[in-house]
Amino acid sequence: MEKPITPPNFIKNVIEEDLRTGKVKEVVTRFPPEPNGYLHIGHAKAIWINFSLGDEFGGRTNLRFDDTNPAKEDTEYVNSIQEDVKWLGYEWEEKHFASNYFEEMYKRAILLIQKGKAYVDDQSADQIRETRGTLTEPGQNSPYRDRSVEDNLKLFEEMRAGKYQNGEKVLRAKIDMASPNINLRDPVIYRISHTAHHNTGDTWCIYPMYSYAHPLEDAIEGVTHSLCSLEFEDQRPLYDWVVAECEMENVPHQYEFGRLNLAQTVTSKRKLKLLVDEKHVDGWDDPRMPTISGLRRRGYTPEAIRSFVYETGISKAYGVIDLQVLEHFAREDLKLKAPRTMAVIDPLKVVITNYPEGQVEMLEAENNTENPELGTRQIPFSREIYIEREDFMENPPSKYFRLFPGNEVRLKHAYFIKCNDVIKDAEGNVTEIHCTYDIETKSGSGFTGRKVKGTIHWVEATQAVPAEFRLYEPLINAEEPEVLEEDGSEKTFLDQLNPNSLEIAHGYVERNMKEAQSQDKFQFFRHGYFSVDPKLSKPGEPVFNRVVSLKSSFQLPKQ
DSSP, rough: OOOOOOOOHHHHHHHHHHHHHTTTTOOOOEEEEOOSOOOBHHHHHHHHHHHHHHHHHHHHEEEEOOOOOOOTOOOOHHHHHHHHHHHTTTTOOOOEEEEGGGHHHHHHHHHHHHOEEEEOOOHHHHHHTTTTTTTTOOOOTTTTTTTOOHHHHHHHHHHTOOSSSSTSOEEEOOOOTTTTSSSGGGOOEEOOOOOOOOTTTSSEEEOHHHHHHHHHHHHHHSSSSSEEEEEGGGHHEEEEEEETTTTTTSSOOOEEEOOOTTTTOOOOHHHHHHHHHHHHSSSOOOTTOOOOHHHHHHTHHHHHHHHHHHHOOOOSOOOOHHHHHHHHHHHHHTTTSSEOOOOOEEEEEEEESSSSTEEEEEEEEOOTTOOGGGOEEEEEESSEHHHHHHHHSOOOOOTTBBBBBOOEEEEESSSSEEEEEEEEEETTEEEEEEEEEEEGOTTTTTOOOOEEEEEEEOOOOOOOOEEEEEEEESSEEEOOOGGGTTTTBBBHHHTBBTTTTTEEEEEEGGGGGGOOTTOOOEEEETTEEEEEEETBTTTBBEEEEEEOOOOOOOOOOOO
């Protein structure tokens, strides 16, 4: 039986009740990113929740860009967000921009002023912050709080006309400076910013604050269920206040869910941008980044990410999920899709001294033992091959079953070989080993004369394709890097960067890898699942990103 689109959860229960009682006739959700950075794995959960719940109840989901802060937004981010949503497998019903509603938002602000519910404040940002109060002490009224409606209308119009400089004046909602909810202590709803906007150009020099714009956008679009992460729970009273006092025809309701937190992973766009700007990573799509584009470049599939967010579910609980959970779903998705082939990452040359010089024979190898539909391939075998350096030891410990002087092992898909001699350079480093093979032990021949305990992989030397392998570890050493900041400093966060997050190795792959295309995925025997890097690979010179290692001790809990 196929899984439902979403598992049982409290938001689904709310929607079912709203439809049953006729509170809503059609479910309308939206995914509302701010275009100030690339989407990350946490956004994948928000995308899934909004689009899946819309689909599950026969409703619709819009993509909306909350572009109310032109100083941090860019069309590059707009384009990347659209690409990521589509790549994850979702199609929006309509595409909107908050900036398309700026005129309507301005009119609603005028309405608030006319009702005595908003006023122009001349205080600086620091003064407003200092008089806001604390969790135990009420705020202090602004000396400009009791300006007349006429004065406020005139000043607000002058703000729009560009008469004042950045920070010289703001428009604040007039609610309650003694409210126990700090968000209701006369929040700023408009500020001056003489900054060109990616969508509206220089039309505006005043811009609405997110907490004012967001509920209006939902109401304008007829959103029924405004789904957001738990940190916005305290802002719900302000959300409701804006919708009510601006006299919006449609009344959306906000529901909060626990955000997705991954161990050793930063999902703050501000911190991710810092990593990019200070060149700690190779852009937003660096395969070590938790961005959707980074995961895609590394080799994760949309199916794996969707399965991951499904299993994490929807709740109000805060929790940190082990990275192994995400990696588990990558393996589960790729194990039947990815052809299995051989790659040597740290090569050591082997000469099979009793194999005819100049002879090359073709051997048959299955592409995936768990998925016969992927068929077989022909691989060359000759006198010279490469094996992994770690698969040979001159003086091995007990229970080492790979290659060492006098020992015999099986070459995957090929023959038994026995090590007879070791060649070293002037410094004593092993540069080559000489072996003999037994022609009777050919794979698939049914040979049962004797058994060996070790099987190793290899690549034929004369037709091997040189390749680069990029091996990744977590970018951050700390389990919970999002809580590292102290006194607003970024220092502790950057101190936790893992200097070993990327290892680059050069080795060889089978000849069939020469034509590997961008994002082609393979399971390399013993090494893990790899994907062809779309930016670094060149024709005939593949670069492989390791998506995940081959094995993990992690298992999903039994249902």
